[in-house]
Amino acid sequence: MSEPRVPGSRDASLTLPCGESVDVRRFDMGMREFRCECGEVHAIVMDVHPLGRFVPEFLETILLETIDTASGADFGTLHMLGIVKEEFPQKVVSKDVSNDGQLGCSMLWVSDFDDRRLHEIVVELIIELMEHAVSHADDDAAMSEFEEQMLSFDVAAFVEEYRSQRDFHSASDQPV
Template sequence: MAEPRVPGDDPGTLDLPCGETLHAHDLDMGMREISCDCGDNHAIVVDVHPISRFVPEAIADVLRETIETDDEFPEFSMPHVMGVVMEEFPDEVAVADVAEDGHVGYALVWVTDFDSRRLHEIVVELLVELMDHAASHGDDATASQFEQQMMNFDVEAFVEQYREERNFESEVDTPV
């Protein structure tokens, strides 16, 4: 018989922003979104997801090469991306550290109050801001060129095209 859980007493328990509770054992690495009892869909991200979930690998490579980390992660990766999201939306992201739980296959899991498409847009917006900030520390020509290119950049159109190309509509990419 399953043991009842009290929210917060288990490191794998996520108290979602919508008020519902979810456990990391209810999720797997292939899930990108879940239908919640609250009636909304919530995006799911685990630390082993590549940054290329959100942006092309060439951009992920540039981010890894140019951003120095000073934590336990050897290079810029999904925990950093989700850290930026949490910084902007602290009340809309639940996170669980399940590194000690050998049953799940990942160490960190985030569940957002928004669906996977909206999270994708947010991540792209935040990465563009991060790149803009980095470009501003370079020479004036580079910063100006980047700003010009970003004026014509349509996040929604990019996300739409990228999701189509990446085929994010498989059986594991829809809400469960």
């Protein structure tokens, strides 16, 4: 017998990178982390979360204007988390939850990393994208300047400052 097409009627379980299984309906758009039964805290990202969660909006705008995607869609969280998952296939799981109207998103990612470490990884990967783009400019001076600037760039310090300015530690921004 076929299953009726009722939102939320599909399998809502997700096996996390640690091996635990969780009902995705426990997550909501305001969550950044999930305290798991395994004892660890896992980062949660949804496609509705803007890339500005990780980098300033001016950089998000530059990435949107600069990067052409194979799908033709704007570069954003969907693509960035795809890159993270590609780099860390055993540490990130994703689920298409577009048929579940209770969540308010279409894609969900849960990582083995906590939110802070995931934030650092995203920034590191964006720097790699930028370095790749500069290398294709065939401008040795630009490449040298970029490399020189990156030598003094501290990812962990950037993430710390960005998170403190964005107030990622408010009462509503804690692991559940």
